[in-house]
Amino acid sequence: MRIEVHGQQIEVTQALRDYVESKLERLPRHFEQPLEVRVLLNVDKVEHCAEATINIAGKALHADATGVDMYGAIDLLADKLDRLLMKHKEKQVDNHRRAEGIARSADFG
Secondary structure (H helix, E strand, O other), rough: OEEEEEEOOOOHHHHHHHHHHHHOHHHHHHHHOOEEEEEEEEEOOOEEEEEEEEEEEOOOEEEEEEEHHHHHHHHHHHHHHHHHHHHHHHHHHHHHHHHHHHHHHHHOO
């Protein structure tokens, strides 16, 4: 898994980079394919925002989260990305099962 961390109006320290990587290391458990994750950390007055885009097999999945501090926003973002990947995987499995069912019914029809 490749993670790029960028900052907008914030300097991305090594501690923030390590925290993002530690929180997102659980994401590859859903897919065997290599993931590309691009994370943008942003401070807008008092609101801390974390956004991420995951590129997986030609498809881009996006999530964002805001929090009181940057670490809280990263935590929320990691949870959202985890749910997003699970939902994407379930859709793939459902489509695969539906295609198998259609093929079986065509064989018997």
